[in-house]
Amino acid sequence: MAGTPARTPGTPADRAREAVVEAALARLGLDDKARLLAGQDMWSLPALPGIGLRSLVMSDGPIGVRGVRWTSDDPSVALPSPTALAATWDPDLARRAGRVLAQEARRKGVHVLLAPTVNLHRSPLGGRHFEAYSEDPYLTGLIGSAYVTGVQEGGVGTTVKHFVANDAETDRFTVNNTVSERALRELYLAPFEAIVENARPWGVMTAYNAVNGTTMTEHGHLVNDVLRGEWGFDGVNVSDWTAARSTVAALEGGLDIAMPGPGTVYGEALAAAVRAGLVAEAGVDDAVRNVLRLAARVGVLDGAEPVVAEPPAPADGEALAREIARRAFVLVRNEGALPLAAGRRVALIGAAARDARVLGGGSATVFPTRVVSPLDGLTAALPEGALTYAVGADPNEELAAAGRGFALEAVCRDAAGTVLGTGSAPGGHLQWTGEDLPEGVMHENLHSVELAGTFRPRESGLHTFGVKGLGRFTLTVDGTTHFDGVQRAEKDGPFVSFFGAPVERAAVRLTAGDTYRVALRHVVAAPADAPVRLIGFTLAHQEPRRDPDELIAEAVRAARAADTAVVVVATTERVESEGYDRADLRLPGRQDDLVRAVAAANPNTVVVVNSGSPVELPWRDEVAAVLLGWFPGQEGGAALADMLVGAHEPGGRLPTTWGSLDDAPVVRVTPTDGRLDYDEGVFIGYPAWEKAGRTPSYAFGHGLGYTDWTYDSIEVTGTTVTVRVTNSGERAGREVVQVYLAPAEPDASRPARRLAGFATVEAGPGGSAEAVLELPRRAFETWDGRTGSWTFLKGAYEVLAGRSVADCRLTAPLTA
Template identity: 40%
Template sequence: MTDRLATLVDALTLEEQVSLLSGADFWSLPAIARLDIGKLRVTDGPNGARGSGSLIGGVTAAAFPVGIAIGATWDPDLAQEIGAAIAQEVKSKGAHVSLAPTVNIQRSVTNGRNFECYSEDPELTAALAVGYINGLQSQGVAATVKHFAGNESEIQRTTISSDVDERTLREVYLRPFEAAVKDAGTWAVMSSYNRLNGTYTAENRWLLTDVLRRDWGFDGVVMSDWFGSRSTAPTINAGLDLEMPGPTRDRGAALVAAVEAGEVTRDTVRTRALAILRLMDRTGALDDTTPFAERADDRPEHRALIRRAGAAGMVMLRNDGILPLADPARIAVIGPNAKVARIMGGGSAQLNPHYSITPWDALAARMGDNALNFAQGCDNHRWQPLIGQPVTVDYFANETLDGAPVHTEVQDGTTAFLMEHVGGGHCDPRHFSLRATTQFTPDSDGTWRFGLHVAGLARLTVDGQPLLNAWEDWTPGRTFFEEGNDEVTADIALTAGQPVEVVMEFRTRASDNLHISGWRFGAARLLGADDIAQAVAAAAQADVALVFVGRSGEWDTEGWDLEDIALPGAQDALVAAVTAANPRTIVVLQTGGPVEMPWLDATAAVLQAWYPGQEAGNAIADVLFGDAEPGGRLAQTFPRVMADNPTGRADPAAYPGVNGHVRYDEGVFTGHRHYDRAGTQPLFPLGWGLSYTTFALSDMRVTPDASGAQVSITVTNTGDRAGSTVPLVFVGDGNAPVERPLRELKGFAKVHLAAGERREVAFNLPPRAFAWFDAGQGAWCVTGGRYTVEAGFDAGSLPLTAMVDIAAQTLPR
């Protein structure tokens, strides 16, 4: 096909070549009918395929476990299965390219997209990324590995400069991208919003050309994150092939003019257009003349895979023997996450699931409602819950709500994310206003809190009385990808069963970086001590108390970082009160990362369930009752307190950043390497996770060879039921002329064993496993001498140790 593509690109006029280098709309490139070139379409990932709809609503899709849950499986083969299944989802949405996977490193415990990433460790992240990409691309769907590079925080993410030395970049933050290119042959890469060492990544020639193409041999497409391209000649000359989304802001006529002015060569444009055609050819988009259509393809095999993968990623942090449950007669089901399906994080990764099941519904299906007693206890919402009533929305083609509406529609729920086709296509997406009207009927007497936040300007009334103002008083905050204000709230006394009319008026405002508008308002009764007392009473009368706590996609979301890692609201107090009332208390956590656990020692068991996709309740019940093994092991270290994590005690310049710069002062000492260096005992180390059986490691042998070293370890299931475990192999270097971590993870294996089974597991440690990056030489260096090889089930307990002599050598980039 190379000759065909070369002929085709040369048949294009300059203007046609340029047209392929920016989107036609939010999700597609323009077709070129003259030469029968089809339309390339993309869709958001990575835990599904949302399609071309808004972030809210749209055609339903399968919701798979989030990245940190896949990371906790330590299973590249399972990641490949998931990638292949998501490729089928991408096709059901009429798309050719998935904007996935997310392979940024979990540098801190507060990153808003921590849930979307696999791990704190570059080698684990790399292996899972390769599996996921291979699965996607085996079905003819392009992966778009993201966000390249240095996007490890959501604070000022569209403008901040991540200042990282080259050694740290090569050894930690670029490592998964390198594997995606060299080992998986990814067909696309997405540049990040941020600057890297002062230069926006979308126009960073060192990153996009020197490293990605010259050093690694990448031959695919580099696209911008949405609205992440800010210039014409600098981006295309640096190596950015595709500006997204469309319609173009920086290319089109501006790029043609830049060519004519000599700022960009015609050959550069041809090279970029050829890359687009190559991607279209690889995905079948080049000859795809199928009319665009999206469908909800709810496959039983996808449901089964999601359920199995959800359990495979769950980590049993603590168990005094109470799990698996043996069908207790009375269960108290407590907590704000019990009757809500927490299936995914927030931001561009969210989608409209085919369906979802809550823990309560899964438990009720198994045991019957009569065996369960529910008490919420407290809430954990970041924003007031949506009013789930029909909302009439009148749109105006001006910013002053003047005249007759140009479009009226009825929507479900009190939120909207507006990007294109606003007001039925009758409004300019950047200049319009609207009035949203609904009725709200409280289900109990009391004080109710209303909340409102918008990417735009808005005000809200209840029964005609002004209540919330984000119009004259609007100030920027951390909602709607940092384009919105922080929620404004006000309290009002309401009477059960007595409806009130709620009206919100909205108008657009000039965006700061991303051209989006959105609004959200809701209401909730204030909970207090009486509600915790009800939970305590339920727990005291039960054989077992199941407490479902954690966060949600409101907290774990693109566009902001957490302020701390304590459970939101009164959840810590709820857990402490319930455990005091019933020592047989099992805590089920659903978060996108570590949390502090001041109540840990009082619990009978703790299960970290993450956001496991649409089968959340079923997968949790499977693990609680022993139908499935808690197959997960932590892919990120849990500190005892937030201050212990790699960025917790740093100078503000190192996190969250000062004056538009964030310095990665810890260098290569990320994750478990940081805790080793600091001598700090974490709450749970990397790799931690209990099973329903027990395992032992023995007989480690390390043999040097011309390609590094070979390691073999015997793994034995010493328990009475089948299960899985993950032996880890670490390498320590005391010879290098630079400071290196005490140990670095260099090998792991997911091992499934029957009761009593023994197996010898082999690990290959290539020369790179012993190397460090010498920025002065621009090469990987293995310092000759003795290396320590350690093995165990987690980074905090490594019972097997051996020494191996490795010869000095210099490796290519």
């Protein structure tokens, strides 16, 4: 069976939609039902006009809505990364983010957003952690619930992903993660359960990996028994792309939709399996019922009133991107350097200050209409002449997509060389999926695609060109062919052309300001029966490489001549991206050397860290201030300027622990013989650090503002906690009051303390505020594997309130 029937809808509107769903289902034959469960292309399900069903369109998120075309021709608002959103510790802000993304989805004709990602930061080496929220399941569940609520308030569905234990990228298509039932319940399933309870998501995406021996697209226990049975989930279950492997096992395991299409394990294969008696048609009906319910909710099934008939009032996506970014910046150290005093001369240093990295790599990539870099933001915020800039050190040790200075278009030709059509490719990256081809172009007669146009460099010297992608390519620069051959993958694996590194193919000496012709031709060789028709490749480029010591020396001279040095350091797409995990937590290139040299030259050195998840900061005690900016979205540079000049205070708190890899208690992400054991049990994140007796660089929940707070009192009445705080500083501010629950008697089998509530308060200088929090029942419960149920642990507890898990300033007893 595809899943236990959904619980009876409670509202009159739900019941009316359900009646339309049942009537539509009754009019479908087996072939149409089976076809509806398979993608018709990369992003959509087929329309069935006979029952008034229009095509249902899905698109990747979570920071923007790409739409069905992966191109900068179809720009999207780019909000800050999920780690940044979690760093705000503000569910209301997450809800507003969801509403903006729903607005973007409706603008692009998208009905379902493939987000949010609520996997946990189990190990700091997880390469895709920027796309998830936190190491803590409670914080993840609250931020995720608000995000889902906001998107669905805009009339757009969500697919909470990746269900479940998809917490690393290494061998993610095949890995078998072995996880205890208790750890599954208390950690990895917990955010999904909270979101189902709080936000009623319309979809869930099952992951590639297996859990305890069963691949998640076939995991009947976790999908049918737990997700649908225990939690009452009544939405659709869609596979991660290409994850479904077996027709019968997937249907019996509760999978509703196998994506992408048209070559999937459903469709014709499913209809044949029913006719052969391998699977019951009732299971197909259950899956179709779930799909039709989703269609009714988003408004593509005739006769069914959508959940949201009138979307919320339009919101300014760029303004919200800037607000989230400044609320997400976490000031982890400040020895009086921030905010900048008026009239100070500032030296801005770092390649990432000029060419900002605002989002992570992989399927989360979108193309905003503009990106405000730190250099742009500070240039606008500071008086003329107050700012100087030096590159200092470039973290990019490989080529990037040809962007700045290039003017390119994609020219499509048949085998005879006749032009069939053209499309633009301003960013040097081409990705066409399914039938998303330029007008007049069809896969049947397409032989080659050429990225052709001009390049006007901004620097003189030896420019490097290369290719990212698989197959036959011809690269020509300034009339000379530098490469004509076949580029093959170094290792097998799906999506290798998306996530692999560019290959250097030419080094050409060019002059700044001159214009040169550039072309990269690719012979299309995808077989007609390929499960996904995809044309994707990139013209890559790197500016002249200068001597690193010379660049650092220039930065030191700029720092000495300034009152304050602001150094922006960053990771790269080769460090943080979907598709692979990290080998270490070091900043790439010579950036650590740069920071130390600048700090030695100027005691007022501020370091801005541009990364989606933790990196090691070996110089952190040698600089005046450290500001963590995550991947800050398209308005990141403007938000940074707001922080530095003091127009706003940094509002973020750490959603995950920052420390060195040598000290991190849980690090393993590489399977052995296809298996990865989660043998740490329920101890990940800050509970694992506490159990190991190790001190991180910066603790979970840590974050400073531009004022000080005194914690005055705590009162516990039943499970209601009231914390009174006073702003003891000289300017207005915002505080995130955090409450942790700890067993009074130590118990080695349980975390020493767990986040059990938080609230944001505001007050002016000398003003006081109260945070009132309700402790959830789950904070007192543990999963009992013997009984297969939650057990309430009675006894004595301590309620701790403070500014981080390591800075709890008030305690009060509680007896449960």
